Amino acid sequence: MSQFQPKNPDFRRVATDTFERQCAMRTLGMSIARMEPGEVDLAMEYAAEFTQQNGFVHGGIVTAGLDGACGIAAFTLMPAGFDILTVEFKTNLLAPARGERFVFRGTVVKPGRTLTVCEGRAYAIHDGAETLIATMSATMMALPRREAASAPERAHAPA
């Protein structure tokens, strides 16, 4: 159970909408597997077209999944009318992204009026075993939705 209280009772619908308007997530085959206030799992099936030279999923794609999960996790705690932009993130790649399926978990560590700090964990599921393959530490920023749309010089981010 989540420790966070959502400010927008309609957070599930709004967060899902935002996610679905991200073409990149669809192209990468990402879907929302779980959503609680401040915690979101995205899932992705293995796809050969997103691999690196050894046949594992590319670290940049793993990062896109983690960024997406952290962004939506932060979004679930926003008041209505706000968009979430990624300020920065760091990814540590711990093991090869080898598996049939991947889960990207984003969790809010510290929500804030302007900035929200999240952590992400990526898991590969291979032959039924789950392996931690990457971690993320990310800063997300809330922006009034009108501003996010009309002021492109700041609208630089995912969720």
Place this chain on the structure above:
Amino acid sequence: MSQFQPKNPDFRRVATDTFERQCAMRTLGMSIARMEPGEVDLAMEYAAEFTQQNGFVHGGIVTAGLDGACGIAAFTLMPAGFDILTVEFKTNLLAPARGERFVFRGTVVKPGRTLTVCEGRAYAIHDGAETLIATMSATMMALPRREAASAPERAHAPA
């Protein structure tokens, strides 16, 4: 002109080969636009299928381009027979990835026998103007090629 002396005189061919075996780079439409010892530019055309909800290229995709550029930049300074894995990177997103074309520049800051530290800069070209949209700070690791292929538990990375 580069300040670095490549250890493998054949570095261009080997680095290009490695890049071309990365399906993810091809799927994202990335190509090598420039390669010097320790410095590489990747280029990517705008593609609607890799955008976020405001129609700009997704921050995760920008990161994949920067990671790819840093990885190949580090690779150009490796001796023959080594592969390069990404250990970690941090991305700061500075402005929306809005443009017709994008350049991802990876530069070696400090080469090393085992670890190589790189910096990346991503630029959007829009109506002829170039804007810095993201920075990366990355750590890459050299691994004997045999080990990178046969020991998947460490072969977790891009270039």
Place this chain on the structure above:
Amino acid sequence: MSQFQPKNPDFRRVATDTFERQCAMRTLGMSIARMEPGEVDLAMEYAAEFTQQNGFVHGGIVTAGLDGACGIAAFTLMPAGFDILTVEFKTNLLAPARGERFVFRGTVVKPGRTLTVCEGRAYAIHDGAETLIATMSATMMALPRREAASAPERAHAPA
């Protein structure tokens, strides 16, 4: 209880020795409050000489505590004869370092022969309440002790 098995049965003594040879830790008033395989708490009392302009402990000092804790945590899992160097870390400052006492917790996320990835959490204890004030994500590197001492060009780090 820790999930990790130490390779050096004498890890407590060796890790404590290493910590005590770090003058910076002593000057900052840091001490080891708890040590398990792969997990270490450092403690520090408030000291006015390490504050920033608002009277809270400086973020750089908080980072030194987290780096120290992560370094020793990684060190506890090293075989005998190795030293631990910090490769890189990222700190997110979440709240002011306001309190009478501070705890810096370093935890190993992924141990490795060469690289070990750790996470850190810093807490301020103020009027009996504990607040999470900062997080760290760090990469540590094992180096044979002989090499760490004689090859200063790589001996760049704390634990």
Place this chain on the structure above:
Amino acid sequence: MSQFQPKNPDFRRVATDTFERQCAMRTLGMSIARMEPGEVDLAMEYAAEFTQQNGFVHGGIVTAGLDGACGIAAFTLMPAGFDILTVEFKTNLLAPARGERFVFRGTVVKPGRTLTVCEGRAYAIHDGAETLIATMSATMMALPRREAASAPERAHAPA
């Protein structure tokens, strides 16, 4: 020459004041060696009490210097009445902090109304030679000074 135009004509005096109110900087022996709009050098003499186990300056102390330099660099571009807080930073340690003197250079990469992104470089001067020993990538946040003082829950940072 700097590419940035300061918004506060009195920026030198205000930035110097802010720096001097940071006890930690004084304790570490840091001083402002150079200040231009968006670019600041701090200098520090070697001090045995801030070393790690091999006799080099501790990575946490190097980070405190870089954080201080980046914070003041961001501060020089703030309007009057604002304080600067550190949101996050990442440090890569490249070489041991071995020398008689150290310079910490902070440079603004992207100024912003709320967030300013900076890069830092730390140099050791040893026997007359200068070596790059560390890099930083940092996010700073502007906060109205009244709020920074009275709302300690956000006043978590250095410059």
